[in-house]
Amino acid sequence: MVDCSSGWKCCGRKALADKVVEADPPRPEGGSTSKKAGARIDCCCGKVTIELAASKPRGHVQCACTECWQHLAWAEKQGGPKAAKIPDGIYFDNAFIGKEGEITKGIEYLQPTVLHGGAGTIRVIASCCKSTMFATSAGYLGKAIAVYPAGCKLSNAEDFPLMLRMSMIDYDEEMRGGPPTPVEKGVPVVWRGAGGMAAPRSGYNITTRMTPIFATSVKYEGYPVAKLMERLGETVDLQQPDLNKPHKALCSQICEDLKYRYPGPYIDPNVQRSEQEPLTAREAD
Numbered sequence: 001m002v003d004c005s006s007g008w009k010c011c012g013r014k015a016l017a018d019k020v021v022e023a024d025p026p027r028p029e030g031g032s033t034s035k036k037a038g039a040r041i042d043c044c045c046g047k048v049t050i051e052l053a054a055s056k057p058r059g060h061v062q063c064a065c066t067e068c069w070q071h072l073a074w075a076e077k078q079g080g081p082k083a084a085k086i087p088d089g090i091y092f093d094n095a096f097i098g099k100e101g102e103i104t105k106g107i108e109y110l111q112p113t114v115l116h117g118g119a120g121t122i123r124v125i126a127s128c129c130k131s132t133m134f135a136t137s138a139g140y141l142g143k144a145i146a147v148y149p150a151g152c153k154l155s156n157a158e159d160f161p162l163m164l165r166m167s168m169i170d171y172d173e174e175m176r177g178g179p180p181t182p183v184e185k186g187v188p189v190v191w192r193g194a195g196g197m198a199a200p201r202s203g204y205n206i207t208t209r210m211t212p213i214f215a216t217s218v219k220y221e222g223y224p225v226a227k228l229m230e231r232l233g234e235t236v237d238l239q240q241p242d243l244n245k246p247h248k249a250l251c252s253q254i255c256e257d258l259k260y261r262y263p264g265p266y267i268d269p270n271v272q273r274s275e276q277e278p279l280t281a282r283e284a285d
């Protein structure tokens with residue numbers, strides 16, 4: 001397994017309640033030579049570097065859905081960094097730095113993937129070391145890309161409080177090797193994910209917290225992910241099994257959603273978070 005320590009640290013701060021996501025003022029010129037660079041995504045072996053225009057995230061969620069985990073677990077099996085049981089997803093403006101369709105280093109290693117046919121999220125990996133560099137989806141409405149700090153080295157990104165943990169319906173202790181990682185008290189933990197908007201409690205939390213991530217326009221100078229994707233090869237279907245459970249009848253979904261209470265564990269505020277919740281492969285060996 002490769003060593004992959006993200007420079008990114010999660011917050012020890014209180015949950016973001018209903019704060020509206022505001023972006024930084026725009027960069028003067030989106031040039032890659034600018035000293036005021038945004039977030040940087042490196043693959044774990046150092047062959048690939050991607051720079052984003054924004055250093056301030058648009059949002060931060062933890063997604064316990066089958067596919068976020070399954071992708072990182074697949075990558076780990078191929079020699080990539082250790083998968084997180086519930087990955088953090090950090091959203092940034094859909095604005096890449098540099099010449100359109102170029103990245104700073106190692107574009108030849110970038111490989112778009114989907115877990116299986118019909119999967120909506122494209123996760124772009126670095127083929128050299130099976131790092132996961134970013135994810136893109138039509139559902140992001142062209143406004144954002146997502147980065148899993150567990151799958152790559154994310155640096156020069158501002159801290160952003162966790163807004164939501166979702167999709168606990170998919171969390172399978174046996175499959176993921178034990179109970180969930182602790183979460184900070186006050187962060188809403190909901191049963192369904194974005195695909196389960198019929199679920200009233202989950203849907204309310206997802207809508208209020210995540211809508212601003214995809215509603216606000218791109219504030220930074222840079223080129224969009226679509227331009228980069230044009231330069232990359234065909235999306236590879238990893239042909240992994242579709243582990244999504246079939247939806248239950250609507251009435252029982254609503255009931256279960258309303259009934260769901262996260263049983264813990266929670267982060268102990270008296271202990272350093274890094275001792276409780278490894279975000280990257282750093283602590284895994």
Ligand SMILES: [Zn+2]
Nearest residue numbers: 043045128129
């Ligand atoms: Zn690499």
Ligand SMILES: [Zn+2]
Nearest residue numbers: 063065067068
């Ligand atoms: Zn997910």
